[in-house]
Amino acid sequence: MSNPAAADPTLAREFVKFSLEAGVLRFGEFRTKAGRLSPYFxxxxxxxxxxxxxxxxxxxxRRLIASGLGFDMLFGPAYKGITLAAASAVELARLGRNVPFAYNRKEAKDHGEGGVVVGAPLRGRTVIVDDVITDGASKRESVDLIRREGATPVAVLIALDRMERGGTDDALSAGSAVTEFERTYAIPVIAIATLTDMLDYLDSAADPALATHRAAVARYRERYGV
Known part of the structure; x- marks a missing residue:
């Protein structure tokens, strides 16, 4: 399954640049949760x-509007997705699309309003907003929760698609975490930027020190990527 609309290369490039300037995207050697030595974090x-x-x-x-996707509200999975959904809702309102948003608690509240869903009632076409998809566990839980509440999950909106396969070195998955999620749930994943966009940015980096990381990222993709 592909995104509802092709990613905007200009937007993706701007996002990679912004992530670097903010110190969110870094290059070097980093041990991932899966035990791999990644050249970026x-x-x-x-x-x-x-x-x-x-x-x-x-x-x-901007990425969600550019996708052309029809949606009625946003959902942020606890914990990172909560802030991301709220920030996205504020921007959408500024762009003229004022939509409700909700998020979940990790544990059900047994007093007050109770339950696990906070914010607007889950209704209609719902976009799940998060940062990345690693193993897809939190997104699967979100899909199940949204459907139980009677709403319809129509997409997952993320910042970066690592385009990385799961599993051990001798038994890698056929597709990336994103493509496996899309195949399982028939729900598109919309990314602001991808690993390909990152490599393209490094290809044209004016800073020689930054450009030197391109080869390591490319080798990592050849080993673990799609």
Whole structure:
């Protein structure tokens, strides 16, 4: 399954540049949760002040509008997705699309309003907003929750598609975490930028020190990517 609309290369390039300037995207040697030694690291938790969050919301809102996807509301999976959905909703309102948003608790609340869903009631065509898809677990939980509430998940909106396969080195999955999720749920994943966009940015980097990381990222993709 492909995205509802092809990614905007200009928007993707702007986002890679912004992520580097914000210190969210870094190059070097980083041990991943899967135990792999990655030549880059994307840590969305470092979008950690008002100016960065406002700019990040602009990218999410612009990408979602550009997709042409029909949607009625946003959902942010706890915990990172909560802030991302809120920032996206603010930007969409600025762009003239004022839509409700909701998020979930990790544990059900047994007093007050109770339940696990906070914010607007889940209704209609719902976009799940998060940073990346690693193993897809939180997104699967979100899909199940949204459907239980009677709404329809229509897409997952993420910042970066790592285009990386799961599994061990001798038993890698056929597709990436994103393509496996799309295949399983028949729900498109819309990314602001992808690993391909990152490589394209490094190809044209004016900073020689930055450009030197291109070969390591390309080798990593050849081994683990799609």
């Amino acid at each position: 994307f840590n969305s938790a470092l979008f950690d002040d008002g100016a960065k969050l406002q700019r990040l919301g602009e990218f999410y809102g």
